[in-house]
Every structure is written in structure tokens, then in C-alpha cells.
Amino acid sequence: MQAGVIQGPVPQGIAWRILQGIAVAGLGLAIAMATQANAAEPEQSQPATAEFEQRVKDYILSNPEIVVQAIQLYQAQQQVQKEERVKAIIGQSSAQLLADPEAPVGGNPEGDVTVVEFFDYNCTYCKKVAPVMSALEQQDTELRIVYKEFPILGPVSEYAARAALAADAQGKYLELHNAMMNSSGRLSEALILGYAADLGLDIDRLKTDMQAEAISAQFARNRALARSLGITGTPGFVIGAEIIGGAADQATFENLIARARQNP
Incomplete structure (x- = not known):
């Protein structure tokens, strides 16, 4: 820059x-x-x-x-x-950014470049950038994506994040994540559970797992990590040694990924 x-x-x-x-x-x-x-x-x-x-x-x-x-x-x-x-900050936070065992991972888990995304399911800009992230994942087979649930837009945002992380226990995090991220308008609890049911999730188990203390602990870690990185809104991305706040076009992401690949 x-x-x-x-x-x-x-x-x-x-x-x-x-x-x-x-x-x-x-x-x-x-x-x-x-x-x-x-x-x-x-x-x-x-x-x-x-x-x-x-x-x-x-x-x-x-x-x-x-x-x-x-x-x-x-x-x-x-x-x-x-x-x-x-x-320096990214280096100090690398373990939490890249290797939190509780954070869902998409793309190629063994990829050579990682994109870390902080997002909220009710964030308009997060939804706008979702197709870009999907396109990057499809075209770059060496791209690894770490999802950091960062619900900051109210109780329904937290409900959605809890549902997504609870769905991970049933092996369907990415499916529910994509369903909610690709939805139009604001989510509601009924809509979230409807998506979960359509995906074949056990709703009773989902509701129980949503209350797990581990999810609350993950939210706390993500908030502290975002604060240390200066990320105060959504979406926020960490790619290599760079932080980008807000939505960006595909070319911008491609350039950042290329720089990260050149300077591992």
C-alpha cells in the first residue's frame, strides 16, 4: 500500500x-x-x-x-x-488466529495460505462478501479459511453463531454457515432453526449444544483477539501479515493472498 x-x-x-x-x-x-x-x-x-x-x-x-x-x-x-x-501483533496472535482447535476451518485444511474471517450473520457487508469468499475457495485449492464467529449485532446474531457452532458437532457447520450467510434480510430464530431442519440437523441436540460453555468461551476468545488486532466491526480479515477491515472485491483478496504466498 x-x-x-x-x-x-x-x-x-x-x-x-x-x-x-x-x-x-x-x-x-x-x-x-x-x-x-x-x-x-x-x-x-x-x-x-x-x-x-x-x-x-x-x-x-x-x-x-x-x-x-x-x-x-x-x-x-x-x-x-x-x-x-x-x-508484530499478528505474529504474537498466530496460534489463536491459525490454530484454535475450536475454530471451524474451510477450504483446504492443509492449504499454504490462510484467510481468517471475523463476521456476523446479520452483517450486510459480510453477506455481500460471502460470494467472493466462495469463489476464492473454489478457484484456489491451496486456500485455507478459518471462521471466527464475531456476533456483535444483537441477540439474534449470537443465536445464529451459537447454532452454527453447535451444528459443527453434527458435522454441518459449513452447510448452516452458508445457508445463513446467503440468506436475504435479517435472520430470526425461527428462520435459523428452519435452515437447520432443512439440512437434517437434530434440532433438540442443536438447541442443547448451543448452550455449551465452550461456545461462550470461544466468543470471548474471538472478541479479545479482534480487539488486539484492532478489528471493531465486521467483516474483518487477516491474510498473511495484513489486516483488512470491511468488504473488498475479489481482486483485492487475490492480491493479498498472492502477497501472503510470496512472503510466508
């Missing part, structure tokens, strides 16, 4: 205020250039701080492109630092 670029001239009236708001590195660049511009002047007594700052300000107002350069430098540095922080 590249740092953003500000295009066009910077209005002189706000140039100094913009520069004051950016990193010390950017200001250092401006001061260095201003000092260089005045290096040919005969040596004089040390000017007062206010006078020196005014000289810097005047130089920048005469050369506003320095502000653009400084902001670009600052943004690039911030992006690198952000990427390093994300890599």
Missing part, C-alpha cells in the same frame, strides 16, 4: 499551519533546506529563535512544495510503522 499523495498547489495561507501539524521529520527537512538556502550568507551572530522560525516560515511560503514533500515523507514513515506494528 502506498502513502497518499497530495496533488496541486498548497495554499500559502495554510501552508505553515499544515507543516506545524506534521512530524518532526518533516519539519527537519524544511529547516535543513532553509538552512542550506542561507548557507552562502556571511556568518552573523546567532539569531533569536523567533527570527529563525520566521526565516524558515518565509522560505516555506516561497517554496510550498516542501510541505508536500514533508507530508509525503511523514505518511510513508507512518505506513511503514503501521505495517511493522500489524506484523
